[in-house]
Amino acid sequence: MAHERTVIRGRHYRSGQPIEVVVEDGKLKRIDEWEGAGDSLSQQPLPLIGPGLVDLQLNGYQGMDFNADSITPEVVHSVTRALWKEGVTSYYPTVITNSAAFIEQAVSAIACACEEDPLTAACIAGIHLEGPFISPEDGARGAHPKAHVTAPDWELLQRWQDAAGGRIRIVTLSPEWPEAPAFIRRCVEQGIVVSIGHTAASPEQIRAAAEAGASMSTHFGNGAHPVLPRHPNYLWEQLACNELWSCVIADGFHLPDAVLKVVLKVKEEQMLLVSDAVHLSGMPPGAYETPVGGRVVLTESGRLHLADDPRLLAGSAQMLLWSIAHMVGRGLCSLADAWEMASVRPAAKVGLQAANGLEFGAPADLLLMEWDGSKAIPVEVYKSGASMYTTKRQG
CATH class of the missing domain: 3.20.20.140 (Metal-dependent hydrolases)
Structure with missing residues (x-):
C-alpha cells in the first residue's frame, strides 16, 4: 500500500474540469484545479478521475x-x-x-x-x-x-x-x-x-x-x-x-x-x-x-x-x-x-x-477512466494511493 506523496492528473468525473489529486499516506490530501492542463490536453485527452x-x-x-x-x-x-x-x-x-x-x-x-x-x-x-x-x-x-x-x-x-x-x-x-x-x-x-x-x-x-x-x-x-x-x-x-x-x-x-x-x-x-x-x-x-x-x-x-x-x-x-x-x-x-x-x-x-469520494481525507481508491460515449475503459486504478492496474499510454 502507498505511504508517499503521489500526484494524479485528469478530469473530475462530475465537473469535467482538469484537476490534480494529491495523495499522501493513502488518502486524498488535496484536489486542485490543474492550471497546466492546456499543454497536456493538446497532446492527448485526459482520463476522467473518480472514486x-x-x-x-x-x-x-x-x-x-x-x-x-x-x-x-x-x-x-x-x-x-x-x-x-x-x-x-x-x-x-x-x-x-x-x-x-x-x-x-x-x-x-x-x-x-x-x-x-x-x-x-x-x-x-x-x-x-x-x-x-x-x-x-x-x-x-x-x-x-x-x-x-x-x-x-x-x-x-x-x-x-x-x-x-x-x-x-x-x-x-x-x-x-x-x-x-x-x-x-x-x-x-x-x-x-x-x-x-x-x-x-x-x-x-x-x-x-x-x-x-x-x-x-x-x-x-x-x-x-x-x-x-x-x-x-x-x-x-x-x-x-x-x-x-x-x-x-x-x-x-x-x-x-x-x-x-x-x-x-x-x-x-x-x-x-x-x-x-x-x-x-x-x-x-x-x-x-x-x-x-x-x-x-x-x-x-x-x-x-x-x-x-x-x-x-x-x-x-x-x-x-x-x-x-x-x-x-x-x-x-x-x-x-x-x-x-x-x-x-x-x-x-x-x-x-470510500463514501466520501473525491474529498479531503477520503481513501485514495481511485478509478481513471476513458469514456467514448458508449463504453467505460479503465486507464488506471489506485488502492489507498498505490497504482494497482494501468494500461500503456503514450506520453
Missing part, C-alpha cells in the same frame, strides 16, 4: 468461484487482483445457500485470505451471505438449492461469523419466516446490513422486516416468482418502503429499462448498482458446464442463459463498468450519477470511508 467501484455482491470472476467445492485463499487473492482491471477497489465476496459445513469452509477461506495478505484484506470490505435464510418456494428461491434453505438461525450465523473472523457484513434473507424480525434486530445490533431477497413475503412481513432494521433489497426484481398479483406484492412493497435501498443488476438482461427507470425515480440516491456476477464473468463467449445451472451459454452479446432453454438466465456475467455504460447508454442517467451508483452510494450504504 473506485464498490461491488456489494460478487460470486466469482474469470472462472474463479466463491461457491466452488474447494475455495482456497489463493482463489480469493487472485479474484481480488483480477478485479482491479474492472475498476473495483472494494467488494463483498458472496457465498450463497449451501450446507452449513460448506458455508463455514467458504467464509473461513475468505477470512484466511484476508489474514494472509493486507492488500486482499483492504479490498474485501466484508462477506455477503446470500441465504440460506431465503424462501423455499420455486421462483423466489432462484437457483439456490432447496435442500439447504432454512429458517433464520442466530446460533448458525454466529458459527459462520466466527469462521469468518467477524467479516460477514451483509445477509440476504426472506422475512417470510416467523423468526425473521428478531433475527434481523440481532443482525443490525451486530452491525450487519440485512437485505431482503429471494422472498415470497407478504407486504406486512416486508414492513415488519424494515421496522426491525432491514435496509436493503438484494437484486431487486430478480430472484422472484415469474407471475405476481397486480397488487399488493413484495416488489411494490419494497419500492414503497423508504428504509430499503434497492440494489439492481443493470446489465440489460436482468431488468427492462422501464423497471430501472422506475426504481431510479422512486429510490433516487438509494438505488445501487451491483454486478451479482458469477464465475463466468470475464470469460470468453461459449458453452460451459456449471455445478448449479448445468449446461449454460455465454453469448457474444454478454447474456448468460441455460443451454436447454435460452429464455432463462443462468446468472449475471457482466461487471459494474458494463452496468454503468448501460445506464448511460440507455439515457437513464448521467455518467457521473451511474458512476456514483457503483461507488460512493454503495459505500455509504454499508458505512465505508
Whole structure:
C-alpha cells in the first residue's frame, strides 16, 4: 500500500474540469484545479478521475468461484487482483445457500485470505451471505438449492461469523419466516446490513422486516416468482418502503429499462448498482458446464442463459463498468450519477470511508477512466494511493 506523496492528473468525473489529486499516506490530501492542463490536453485527452467501484455482491470472476467445492485463499487473492482491471477497489465476496459445513469452509477461506495478505484484506470490505435464510418456494428461491434453505438461525450465523473472523457484513434473507424480525434486530445490533431477497413475503412481513432494521433489497426484481398479483406484492412493497435501498443488476438482461427507470425515480440516491456476477464473468463467449445451472451459454452479446432453454438466465456475467455504460447508454442517467451508483452510494450504504469520494481525507481508491460515449475503459486504478492496474499510454 502507498505511504508517499503521489500526484494524479485528469478530469473530475462530475465537473469535467482538469484537476490534480494529491495523495499522501493513502488518502486524498488535496484536489486542485490543474492550471497546466492546456499543454497536456493538446497532446492527448485526459482520463476522467473518480472514486473506485464498490461491488456489494460478487460470486466469482474469470472462472474463479466463491461457491466452488474447494475455495482456497489463493482463489480469493487472485479474484481480488483480477478485479482491479474492472475498476473495483472494494467488494463483498458472496457465498450463497449451501450446507452449513460448506458455508463455514467458504467464509473461513475468505477470512484466511484476508489474514494472509493486507492488500486482499483492504479490498474485501466484508462477506455477503446470500441465504440460506431465503424462501423455499420455486421462483423466489432462484437457483439456490432447496435442500439447504432454512429458517433464520442466530446460533448458525454466529458459527459462520466466527469462521469468518467477524467479516460477514451483509445477509440476504426472506422475512417470510416467523423468526425473521428478531433475527434481523440481532443482525443490525451486530452491525450487519440485512437485505431482503429471494422472498415470497407478504407486504406486512416486508414492513415488519424494515421496522426491525432491514435496509436493503438484494437484486431487486430478480430472484422472484415469474407471475405476481397486480397488487399488493413484495416488489411494490419494497419500492414503497423508504428504509430499503434497492440494489439492481443493470446489465440489460436482468431488468427492462422501464423497471430501472422506475426504481431510479422512486429510490433516487438509494438505488445501487451491483454486478451479482458469477464465475463466468470475464470469460470468453461459449458453452460451459456449471455445478448449479448445468449446461449454460455465454453469448457474444454478454447474456448468460441455460443451454436447454435460452429464455432463462443462468446468472449475471457482466461487471459494474458494463452496468454503468448501460445506464448511460440507455439515457437513464448521467455518467457521473451511474458512476456514483457503483461507488460512493454503495459505500455509504454499508458505512465505508470510500463514501466520501473525491474529498479531503477520503481513501485514495481511485478509478481513471476513458469514456467514448458508449463504453467505460479503465486507464488506471489506485488502492489507498498505490497504482494497482494501468494500461500503456503514450506520453
